[in-house]
Amino acid sequence: MSAPAPDPEPLSPGLYIVATPIGNLGDITLRAIDILRRCDGVACEDTRVTGKLLKHLGISRPLWRYDDHSEPRDRERLVDSMATRSVALVSDAGTPLVSDPGYRLVNDARAQGVPVTVIPGASAAIAGLTVSGMPNDRFLFAGFLPGKDKARRETLEELAGIDATLVFYETAPRLLKSLAQIEQSLPNRDIAVARELTKMHEECRRGLAAGLIAWFEAHPPKGEIVLLVGPPPETTASGDDVDRLLLDAMQSEKPSRAAALVAKQTGRERSALYGRALELREK
Secondary structure, eight states: OOOOOOOOOOOOOOEEOOOOOOOOGOOHHHHHHHHHSSSSEEESSSHHOOOOOOOHTTOOOEEEOOOOTOOOHHHHHHHHTTTTSSEEEESSSSSSSSSSSOHHHHHHHHHHHHHHEEEEEOOOHHHHHHTOOOSSSSSSEEEEOSSSSHHHHHHHHHHOSSSSSEEEEGGGHHHHHHHHHHHHHHHTTOOEEESTTTTTTTTTEEHHHHHHHHHHSSSOSEEEEEEEEEEOOOOOOOOHHHHHHHHHHTTTTTTHHHHHHHHHHHHHHHHHHHHHHHHHOOO
């Protein structure tokens, strides 16, 4: 009869930031499994979600809920416990702190001199960027787009001039509204919609906003979505082109707003475009 396997050696006290799969459970790393097996407890967004993962891995550890609704005193107690205990921080899926709660916990732990260790792994943003084939030499991760129409428009207009691929997280019910606003605020941009990454129904569609809107109107999306918007197209707009764009924009917008929109389309100075818009209005 073989001897029982020895208990795993406990970890040193501290905070361990552990990435978990974004869908396919096979994407858990060997190091993440080792940390989860050896830690004193796991701080997680939803104990039910993390409990299923640990059960799949054959691991039993205390689970402590930690999310955006946790009180400051809960965070203080958790950090204090790290003086003598090893705590693994996980999100429901992917890398903690990427559009997930946790940065306050990490900051407080560092402020208290608690060792912080990262165990990297899956990230939906990076997975979406790589599978889409969008330009990735420069990219900006901007989290979730706002749910309100005005805030969504203002966010996209603020980011329109950035010469990089924009990476957002989005929900299925809001995808069509976001695509429609991108069509208006960031016209003629290459867009990719990466959906259900690493899962059975993984899908990545790429094109202009109008085509993607037509597709997802006919095929309502489901699941988790990474929405990517390509960098601004290079422009060589002539003076006549700029005047036409300004006149078109002023059909529905004030000169200041028209100048802002054309500046994002052409890369020209907003102040100069505003002056030209006033001249065209007088004519």
